[in-house]
Amino acid sequence: MTKPLYALSAAELGTAYRSKELSPVEVVRAVNERIAALEPKLHATWLFRPEFALEQARASEARWLAGTPRGALDGVPVTIKDNLATAGDPMPLGTASYDLVPMPEDSPPAARLKEDGTVLVAKTTMPDVGMLSSGLSTFHELSRNPWDLSRTPGGSSAGAGAAAAAGYGPLHAGTDIGGSLRLPASWCGIFTLKPSFGRIPLSTPYMGRCAGPMTRTVEDAALMMQSVAQPDSRDYSELPPPTIDWLAFDVEASFLAGKRVGLLMDAGCGLPLDPQIRDAVLAAAKKIEAAGAHVEEMKPFMTPKMLQGMDHFWRMRSLGDLRATAPERRAKMLPYIDAWAESAAGFSGEHIFDAYSQFVATRAATIAATVGFDFVISPVSPNMPAPAEHASPTNDPLRSLEHIGFTVPYNMSEQPASSVNCGYSDAGLPIGLQVAGRRFDDLGVLQFSRAFELIRDAQKPWPELQ
Numbered sequence: 267m268t269k270p271l272y273a274l275s276a277a278e279l280g281t282a283y284r285s286k287e288l289s290p291v292e293v294v295r296a297v298n299e300r301i302a303a304l305e306p307k308l309h310a311t312w313l314f315r316p317e318f319a320l321e322q323a324r325a326s327e328a329r330w331l332a333g334t335p336r337g338a339l340d341g342v343p344v345t346i347k348d349n350l351a352t353a354g355d356p357m358p359l360g361t362a363s364y365d366l367v368p369m370p371e372d373s374p375p376a377a378r379l380k381e382d383g384t385v386l387v388a389k390t391t392m393p394d395v396g397m398l399s400s401g402l403s404t405f406h407e408l409s410r411n412p413w414d415l416s417r418t419p420g421g422s423s424a425g426a427g428a429a430a431a432a433g434y435g436p437l438h439a440g441t442d443i444g445g446s447l448r449l450p451a452s453w454c455g456i457f458t459l460k461p462s463f464g465r466i467p468l469s470t471p472y473m474g475r476c477a478g479p480m481t482r483t484v485e486d487a488a489l490m491m492q493s494v495a496q497p498d499s500r501d502y503s504e505l506p507p508p509t510i511d512w513l514a515f516d517v518e519a520s521f522l523a524g525k526r527v528g529l530l531m532d533a534g535c536g537l538p539l540d541p542q543i544r545d546a547v548l549a550a551a552k553k554i555e556a557a558g559a560h561v562e563e564m565k566p567f568m569t570p571k572m573l574q575g576m577d578h579f580w581r582m583r584s585l586g587d588l589r590a591t592a593p594e595r596r597a598k599m600l601p602y603i604d605a606w607a608e609s610a611a612g613f614s615g616e617h618i619f620d621a622y623s624q625f626v627a628t629r630a631a632t633i634a635a636t637v638g639f640d641f642v643i644s645p646v647s648p649n650m651p652a653p654a655e656h657a658s659p660t661n662d663p664l665r666s667l668e669h670i671g672f673t674v675p676y677n678m679s680e681q682p683a684s685s686v687n688c689g690y691s692d693a694g695l696p697i698g699l700q701v702a703g704r705r706f707d708d709l710g711v712l713q714f715s716r717a718f719e720l721i722r723d724a725q726k727p728w729p730e731l732q
Contacts, residue, residue: 270296270300270433271288271292271293271296271297272293272296272297272299272300272433272434272435273433273728274293274436275436275481275482275483275485275486276338276339276342276436276437276481276485276486276489276490277483277485277486277489279293279341279342279436280338280339280342280489283330283335283340283341284330286330286331289323289327289330289341290323290324290326290327290330290340290341290342290385291320291323291324291327293323293341293343294319294320294322294323294341294343294385294387295320295323297319297343297387297433297434297435298316298319298320298387300432300433300434301314301316301387301388301429301434302314302316304412304432304434307410307415308409308410308412308415308428308429308432309391309401309406309407309408309409309410309425310390310391310409310419310424310425310426310428310429310432310434311345311388311389311390311391311425311429311434312348312358312388312389312390312391312406312425313355313388313389314387314388315387315388316387318386319343319385319386319387319388322385322386323341323385326340326341326383326385327341329341329383335383336381336382336383337382337383337493338382338489338492339379339382339383339384339437339489339490339493340382340383340384341383341384341385342383342384342385342435342436342437343384343385343387343434343435343436343437344379344384344385344386344387344435344437344438344439345386345387345388345389345390345425345426345429345434345435345437345438345439346375346376346379346386346389346390346438346439347389347390347392347423347425347426347438347439347440347441348360348389348390348391348392348406348425349392349396349422349441350373350375350376350439350441350477351369351371351372351373351376351469352369352372352373352376352386352389353368353369353370353371353372353376354368354369355368355369355389356368356369357369358405358406359392359394359395359396360391360392360393360394360395360396360403360404360405360406360422361394361395361403361404361405361598361599361600361603362404362405362598362599363394363404363591363595363596363598363599364595371469373468373469373470374466374467374468374469374477374494374496374498374500374501375439375466375467375468375477375494376439377498378493378494378496378498379437379439379493379494382493384437384493387434387435388429388434389425390423390424390425390426390428390429390438390440391403391406391407391409391424391425392406392421392422392423392424392425393421393422393424393600393657394599394600394603395584395587395599395603396421396422396441396443396446397422397580397584397603397606397666398421398422398600398602398603398657398658398666399418399420399421399422399445399446399449399450399658399659399669399670400418400419400420400421400424400652400654400656400657400658401418401419401420401421401424401425401428401654402418402421402600402602402654402655402656402657403600404598404599404600406425408654408655409424409425409428409654410428410654411428411431411453411454411651411654411695412428412431412432412454412729413431413454413455413694413695413696413729414651414693414694414695415654416653416654417453417650417651417652417653417654417695418453418651418652418653418654418656419431419450419453419454419651420446420449420450420451420452420453420454420647420651421446421449421450422441422446423438423440423441423442423446423447423450423480424450426438426439426440426450426480427440427450427451427453427454427456427480428450428454430451430454430456430480430481430482431454431455431456431482431728431729432728432729433728436481436482436486437479437481437486437489437490438479438480438481439477439478439479439480439490439494440458440477440478440479440480441468441475441476441477441478442458442460442475442476442477442478442673442677443472443474443475443476443677444474444576444667444670444673444674444677445646445647445669445670445672445673445674445677447459447460447476447478447480447685448460448646448673448683448684448685448698448700449646449647449669449670449673449685450480451480451646451685451698452646452647452685452687452696452697452698452700453647453650453651453695453696453698454696455687455690455696455698455725455726455728456480456481456482456685456687457480457481457482457483457484457486457487457684457685457686457687457715458478458479458480458481458487458684458685459478459479459487459491459682459683459684459708459711459712459715460476460478460676460677460682460683460684461476461477461478461491461495461682461708462476462505462680462681462682462705462706462707462708463475463476463503463677463680464501464503464504464505464680465491465495465505465508465682465708466478466491466494466495467496467497467498467500467501467504468500468501469498469500469501471501471502471503471504473625473678474625474674474677474678474680475677476677477494479491479494482728483719484515484686484712484715484716484719485515485516485716487515487712488512488513488515488516488712489512489513491510491512491708491712492512492513495508495510495512495708505706510708510709511709512709512712514709514713515709515712515713515716516716517713517716517717518717518720519557519717519720519721520557520558520717521713521714521716521717522554522557522558522559522714522717522718522721523557523558523559524558524559524560525558525559525560525640525641525714526559526560526562526638526639526640526641527551527554527555527559527560527561527562527639527640527641527642527643528561528562528563528564528635528636528638528639528641528642528643529551529561529562529563529564529642529643529644530563530564530566530642530643530644530672531544531547531548531563531644531645532565532566533566533568533644533648533671533672534566534567534568534569534570534671535566535568535569535570535572535573535668535671536570536573536648536667536668536669536670536671537648537649537659537660537668537669537671538648539645539648540648540649540650542650542691542692542697543645543647543648543649543650543691543697544645545689546688546689546690546697546699547643547644547645547688547697547699549688549689550643550688550689550699550718550722551643553718553721553722554643554718554721556721557717557721561643562639564635564642565635567631567632567634567635567675568628568631568632568671568675569631571624571627572624572627572628572631573624573667573668573670573671573674574621574624575620575621575622575623575624575625575627576621576624576625576628576667576674576678577621577666577667578610578613578617578618578621579618579621579622579624579625581606581607581609581610581613582607582610582613582618582621584603584606584607584610585607585608585610585611587607588604588607588608600657602657602658602663602666603663605663606663606664606666609663609664625678628674628675628678628679629678629679629680631675632675632676632678632679632681633679633681633705636679636681636702636704637704640703640704640710641701641702641703641710641711641714642700642701642702642703643699643700643701643702644672644699644700644702645672645697645698645699645700646672646673646685646698646699646700647669647672647673647698648669648671648672649669650691650695650697651695672700673700676702679705680705681702681703681704681705682702682703682705682706682707682708682710682711683700683701683702683703683711684700684701684702684711684712684714684715685698685699685700685701686698686699686701686715686718686719686722687699687722687725688718688722689722689723690726694726696726699718701714701715701718
């Protein structure tokens with residue numbers, strides 16, 4: 267193997283395990299060493315337990331030697347986000363406000379990954395209660411972007427994005443309710459799929475909330491979807507058992523020919539688009555068009571009222587949670603979150619009803635705007651990653667969601683959407699292209715993303731934090 271063992275993809279590891287060229291033990295040992303070397307700078311993990319990971323790896327090695335692996339992912343290192351429960355481990359949700367109570371059972375994604383023999387090397391960090399696009403937390407140490415340690419990796423899947431880019435193994439499970447997979451994927455230069463709502467079951471489903479893979483390649487995301495997109499009766503919103511051949515993700519660039527592709531360059535709300543992001547996305551659109559797709563510019567369909575309504579509803583929801591928290595524990599919450607939630611104290615019932623109605627309005631507008639296209643491409647974020655210490659790109663609790671105008675519509679419309687790297691800023695920071703598909707066409711989004719992988723410009727070497 268010419269790559270360091272920690273940098274090998276899940277697909278490469280599966281091949282090496284089958285041929286007995288590599289053992290899960292030596293791979294996990296290399297990943298452990300990588301994490302130990304970089305964590306003093308990156309702070310992407312929580313519950314990093316090297317010996318526990320090696321125990322799992324030895325069990326996997328025994329299965330491979332006996333010819334009884336549990337599947338293609340047996341022995342592959344994985345991390346799981348703080349808010350996806352793992353049995354016996356506390357789930358702090360990024361905040362010092364909550365008691366550290368061991369969880370009684372695995373969340374559905376964690377259960378499926380364990381059943382398939384993956385090796386859990388660590389949990390990953392998130393900001394307080396997952397309500398920030400940063401790694402700022404009162405419980406975890408401040409997570410940083412491996413491309414530039416002064417910048418945020420994004421959030422709320424902060425540690426997962428940083429871990430994937432830094433080579434903490436190939437597979438990372440995160441979650442997304444307004445952009446929390448795609449934003450860190452964009453800012454860390456990795457791939458992610460926010461699947462159709464209900465595609466990956468959750469034990470605590472909520473409107474718009476999805477779990478998804480965060481990987482370096484589309485192929486590894488497809489392999490992970492094969493594992494985690496399985497039924498679990500705990501999720502009342504789960505989709506019917508899929509009949510998706512996830513391995514059919516692997517297409518040629520000719521997949522793009524004849525596709526009707528919408529190009530959305532104006533979110534209709536929020537922060538202005540950074541010129542470097544605009545240029546990278548337009549260059550990607552030209553490549554997609556040159557591959558035979560019919561690319562058509564779209565008018566914005568989100569409005570400031572839609573974004574504000576969702577923001578105000580979430581503020582009130584969080585205020586209710588905080589008011590139910592003992593004062594001494596509430597005092598430990600990140601002040602930014604407390605200020606954001608408390609700003610809803612004067613909202614009337616009529617105002618909150620109108621705010622809630624914006625979720626439905628967003629869903630209707632998104633579907634109406636995208637129905638004429640096979641796929642829609644856009645920036646993931648209007649801005650480059652903020653300073654690591656900032657809670658959000660504006661760092662203003664009254665303007666906390668100004669950067670999610672491109673991502674949040676697809677949470678509410680329940681459509682799948684990916685982030686795939688499409689270029690770099692002048693400072694060398696990654697820029698993500700969002701690819702959204704029709705509801706339930708998760709495989710199509712993977713296929714489009716894979717086709718784009720084949721035609722995009724050469725990728726920069728992965729960041730090294732030596």
